[in-house]
Amino acid sequence: MFTGRKLHKTSGDVTDFEKQVATALFDIEESGSEIGVVMKKLYITSVKTFSFEGAARKAALVYVPFPLLNLFKEISERLVTELEKKFPEYQFVIIGARKIMAAPSRAAGNTTVLRPRSRTLTTVHEAILDDLVHPYHVTGKRTHFKSNGTNSMEIFLDNGHRAEAEARLDTYTRVYRRLTGKNIQFNFQ
Structure with missing residues (x-):
């Protein structure tokens, strides 16, 4: 051991x-x-x-x-x-x-140091989603903006793996919510 x-x-x-x-x-x-x-x-x-x-x-x-x-x-x-x-x-x-880097600020005096695009919040959250649903492929994304100010994402997965993926979708949704604070729901295309 x-x-x-x-x-x-x-x-x-x-x-x-x-x-x-x-x-x-x-x-x-x-x-x-x-x-x-x-x-x-x-x-x-x-x-x-x-x-x-x-x-x-x-x-x-x-x-x-x-x-x-x-x-x-x-x-x-x-x-x-x-x-x-x-x-x-x-x-x-x-x-x-993965790590998320803060955007460079003028207050810190580091205006010449740029953060890599792979370390932005949006990119890291998209990469987490891709890691979560692997080996299933994301075929589309849609964001729903509601009148109360909230939004949710609808993620479309490849229909070829529907039988295997359906058992795990609830876990994927809850884990993504816990990691990123974003609401998502899955559908198949």
């Missing part, structure tokens, strides 16, 4: 659930399966759990370093399946660890 290689947490204490997930990832790596070979190069940065009122299962967000996100996406379907076998009370989602 060598979990230090699978969990690289930079701040805060390591929780018991993070240790359990890291141990499960290590076990998957040592299993000798096809994804175990890829897992030798990969590690996670943290795991957050959410429980929602009225939901049958809890959500577990596995944060991975952004440079390793594409490798995780290659094996994400099989990895999520293996993790959900080991922890049946959770639905797992793999998300890249």
Whole structure:
């Protein structure tokens, strides 16, 4: 049970659930399966759990370093399946660890330093949405502005994976709301 290689947490204490997930990832790596070979190069940065009122299962967000996100996406379907076998009370989602940078202000005196477009609030929120629904593809987005000043987004997913995706849509909606504060609903096209 060598979990230090699978969990690289930079701040805060390591929780018991993070240790359990890291141990499960290590076990998957040592299993000798096809994804175990890829897992030798990969590690996670943290795991957050959410429980929602009225939901049958809890959500577990596995944060991975952004440079390793594409490798995780290659094996994400099989990895999520293996993790959900080991922890049946959770639905797992793999998300890249991204940071939002504040816009440069004149008060700070840094008017020449520009932030990358990938670190803006809008771009990070769109990337979180893409990570949440992976491997399903977003085919369209529509924003509804209501007369009371609120708005909600309607996200259209590819109709080809409807059967697999429907079981997870409630979790996706609630997790996205918790992470970004935005209301979304899913439909299929």
